[in-house]
Amino acid sequence: MSALWIATLVTSAICFILKYIGYSLPESLLNKPQVQRINSLIPIALLSALVAVQSFGAENSIVFDHRLAGVAVAAVALRLGANFPTMMLLAAVVSAVIYRL
Amino acid sequence: MSLSGAPFDKRVVLRDSLAVAIPVGTYGAAFGAAAIGSGFSILQTCLLSLLLFSGASQFAVVGVMGAGGSALSAIATGSLLGLRNGLYGLRMAPVLSLTGIKKIIGAQLTIDESTGVALNQEVKGQAASRYGFWATGIGVYLFWNLFTLIGALGAKSIGDPSAWGLDAAVPAAFLGLVWPRLIDTKSKLVSISAAVLALLLIPIAPAGVPIIATALLAIAFGWRN
Incomplete structure (x- = not known):
């Protein structure tokens, strides 16, 4: 089985189990503020790392290319209150134009 | 007296649910296109939306694999991002009180959006909250999967x-x-340090590791108030 298949099926299985476990645990766990705090910070850390790696990363080096321009425009759009589809479309268009220059 | 039997306007809750489900669902096209761009097949792309069904985790899996990461890195990152759905389940369990096959379906539909709408409707009583959960969960599921396929087919061509x-x-x-999660100083600090740590790790760590490593930052920052 290829790595893509393993990633697809195993992540799907684990994520379903995580969802299901939530419905089977004692509710008192939710009252722990530490669990709450860490749980709300994990997506922030991982998503921010993903933004950085996908904007600057090229194998094992850091590059400044068309993607960065697209992401920068997306940040400005978000700042100005753009909705999700608009923001992504702007990022794609700007990046594609620079890539084709 | 419990609020669970309180009457509520189903049309209003349904409208709120669809207002979330339709735009979020169409965003599935972006996922479909991104997955194809990262080398996943149309079948794999659609299975990620059908089986994994959690946007951030799905993007993480295709992002890590597309950047040359190992399956293990993709699985770890996607699963860490899926952790919060478990806590949503914990929150929704007493509201929905599910058993058997309904528990399996309800668990699969437990994501940011269905939980968010359900909690927003709680002021109207548990019946409204339950209705909001199912309407949003089913709505997002249908649109997300439909648009994943559309995005995948589009990107293939x-x-x-x-x-x-x-x-980009x-x-x-x-x-x-x-x-939308960057609401206070701490969250902004975590965001910036995670981005910096990931960039510092890119030249020295295997692909995928720079992303997972930042979970340690979340634990460190969240340990104390």
Whole structure:
């Protein structure tokens, strides 16, 4: 089985189990503020790392290319209150134009 | 007296649910296109939406694999991002009180959006909250999967993903997902340090590791108030 298949099926299985476990645990766990705090910070850390790696990363080096321009425009759009589809479309268009220059 | 039997206007809750489900669902097209751009087949792309069904985790899996990461890195990152759904389940369990097959379906539909709408409707009583959960969960599921397929088919027919900006759309998607979570100084601090740590690790760590490693930052920052 290829790595893509393993990633697809195993992540799907684990994520379903995580969802299901939530419905089977004692509710008192939710009252722990530490669990709450860490749980709300994990997506922030991982998503921010993903933004950085996908904007600057090229194998094992850091590059400044068309993607960065697209992401920068997306940040400005978000700042100005753009909705999700608009923001992504702007990022794609700007990046594609620079890539084709 | 319990609020659970309180009457509520189903049309209003349904409207709120669809207002979330339709735009979020159409965003599935971006996922479909990104997955194809990262080398996943149409079948794999659709299975990620059908089986994994959690946007951030799905983008993470295709993002890590597309950047040359190992399956293990993709699984770890996607699963860490899926952790919060478990806590949503914990929160929703007493509201929904599910058993058997309904528990399996309800668990699969437990994501940011269904939980968010359900909690918003709680002031109207548990019946409204339950209705909001199911309407949003089912709505997002249907639209997300439909648009995943549309995005995947579209991307398959356009060729070089970079020429269409798909390689920038993926980090933009992550930015859009993290943006509304940056609500206070601590969250902004975690966001910036995670980005910096990931960039510092890129030259020295295998692909995928720079992303997972930042979970340690979340634990460190969240340990104390």
